Amino acid sequence: MFRLNLKIALRNLWKNKGFSLINIGGLAIGLACCLMLMLYVNYEWSYDKQYKNVDNIYFTRLNLKFNGKIATTLAVPIKLAGAVMQEIPGVQNTARIVDFNNVKLFSRDQNKFKLKSSYVDPSFVKVPKL
Known part of the structure; x- marks a missing residue:
């Protein structure tokens, strides 16, 4: 059939x-x-689903006013993490992230080796587990 x-x-x-x-x-x-x-x-x-409490994780940004226009940057004061922990109730943990792009390691002739890296506080690994 x-x-x-x-x-x-x-x-x-x-x-x-x-x-x-x-x-x-x-x-x-x-x-x-x-x-x-x-x-x-x-x-x-699937974007940002690797953290179980993603709704409780926040990034801070800084708004600067230049010539009547507002510019937003990720560069915030170093002591902001400690001040947030003391001043805002409900904050369980803070971590700072510093990006270093194109740090020159060494070079020889036309070859230049650069490093892209990020430095974080030790408390960074505790943030997703909150």
Whole structure:
């Protein structure tokens, strides 16, 4: 029975080559688009899900006023972490992050080796576990 149905299907595909090509091509394009969209949605939904209490983790930024315009920067005062722990009730832990980009390690002739690194407080590892 299966062999007979397969033979009929192949004959119809061979008989109507143009329509078969359009239908199979459209199906392939539709499936590819659907899979790409599913991968994108999965990526977006998985963003920042590695922390169980992500709603309780905050980053501070500093707003500076220059010539009547407000500029926002990640550079905040060093003592802000300690002041937040003392002044704001409910804060359980603080950590500071310092990024050093393109720190020159060494160079020889045309080869330059640079280092991108981040330095954090020891309490940084405790933040996601809150």
